[in-house]
Amino acid sequence: MTKASALTEETAHRTLVAVCEQVGLDPAGAELIRIGSNAVYRLAKPVIVRISRDSETVENARRQVAVARWLASKSYPATRALDVDQPIELGxxxxxxxxxxxxxxxxxxxxxxxxxxxRLHDLDAPASLALPQSQPFAKLDEYLPDLELVDLSDAVFMRERIGQLRSRYDALDFALKPGVIHGDANVGNVILDRDGDPLLIDLDSFCLGPREWDLVQTALFFERFGWHTEDEYRAFVEVYGFDIMTWPGYPVLAEYREISMTLWLSQKGVSDERAAAEVHKRIEAIRTGGSRRDWAPF
Structure with missing residues (x-):
């Protein structure tokens, strides 16, 4: 496996040019939309190019492409993988x-x-798709070393809090039948296409698991963050057919999401003072039961 160079605008653009040459696309005029966990470009031709930080994600990338092609075969409105041999490992x-x-x-x-x-929860994935079982706490464990670099005392508290949360999670009695889940379903991952129709994007976390995971963020954004109105949330519940906030396990999944959002940001906090301050503020809110309504978006 080739050792990855750091994902900067320079290295991302170099990878973009090489990939475009390999698949016969023109990188001229490519727009860098964002650079974070991935560098995301929009080409002059209507193509989106996503470049990962390292090649450890190759299996996940293969799965994303396979999931996208399966959803296309079901005429499900989701992001479509370009018809080329991919994923591509370079540099x-x-x-x-x-x-x-x-x-x-x-x-x-x-x-x-x-x-x-x-509609997604109505689908049954074929065994050939080889979707993994949901392992939510594995992701939190990956983030903790970054938090230790930002604030060791906060990391000690969060490690203990995650241990408590894991015990509560293991005792949950889920209300919905498990199956295919997006794993990060929220308003930010459903965009409108050119015709104004909704489209599910970002298939990174696709797996098998409790369906409640695909409902908790919408409830959390309404109940604790105030990002959705009550009318919007009630309409969401009516269409889906289940209100996760009436289920006793909701607070456990809600706290998990808050912790996950905070630990994800700790990656940026290692080199960004503003992000580090936001991480500390969020942890204080989790520690004390303070308001989440001043959590800044990143």
Whole structure:
């Protein structure tokens, strides 16, 4: 395996040019949309190129492409993988290519988010897709070393809190039948395409597991963050057909999501003072039961 160079704008663009040459696309005029866990480009031709930080994600990238092609075979409205041999490993990075659904980022209303989640939960994945079982706490364990670099005392507290949360999670009695889940379903992952129709994106966390995971973020964003109105949330519940906030396990999944959002940000906090301050503020809110309504987006 080739050792990955750090994912900077320079190395990402170099990888972009090499990948485009390999698949016969023109990188001229490519727009860097964002750079974080991935570098994401939009080409002049309606194609999205995602470049990972390292090649450890190759299996996940293969799965994303396979999931996208399976969803396309079911006429399910999700992001479509470009019809090329992919993922592509170059320079220690893994690249995937996708059809660009729109030139602007416009999110679907919650009723359409609920409809797509409900339709997804109606599907049964074939065994050939080899979807993994949900392992939510494995991701938290990956983030903790970054938090230790930001604030060791916060890391000690969070490690203990995660241990308590894991015990509570293991005791949960889920209300919904498990199956295919997006794993990160929320309004930010359902966009409107050029025709104004909703489209599910970001298939990184696709797996098999409790369906409640695809409902908790919408409830959390309404109940604790105030990002959705009560009318919007009630409409979401009516379309999907289940209110996760009435289930006794909701607070456990909600706290998990808060911790996950905070630990994810700790990666940036290692080199970004503003992100580090936000991480500390969030942990204090978790520690004391303080308001989440001032959590800044990143």
């Amino acid at each position: 220690g990075h893994v690249t995937t290519l996708w059809e660009s659904a729109s030139e602007r980022e416009e999110y679907a209303p919650l009723t359409q988010v609920a409809e797509l989640i409900r």
